[in-house]
Amino acid sequence: MGVRVGQQAPDFTAATYHRGEFGSVNLSDHAGKWVLLCFYPGDFTFV
Template identity: 55%
Template sequence: MGEEELDLGCARPTGGPVGVQPDQVPPEREGKSIEEVRKPMVSVGKKAPDFEAPAFYEGKFKKIKLSDYLGKWVVLYFYIRDFTFV
């Protein structure tokens, strides 16, 4: 489930939203930068925006994609920093 193991070199792996691409900008968004398009677009009752990101899990580096979790309840947590205690 969304756990493709990463083959890491020296490159810095990073992830990001899936499905929001400049060439898919809807007409009402024309003239706005992709940054504006990426303004928060979440609300309750709406689909959670898909993303993929590198992860550390079970001792390995893996790629995780939210949409691979369809069919399950998911709690998505954001937090400030590792090594902090609140």
């Protein structure tokens, strides 16, 4: 599995923490905007 440039970004739904509140996000919430999607190995890791 995976994606390539030029392909549609897979939509997803995920639980979130955002400015003091718990909520959820769908990628499609931001349709019509540029989105920077950043994965990282884990909270409290050093980098």
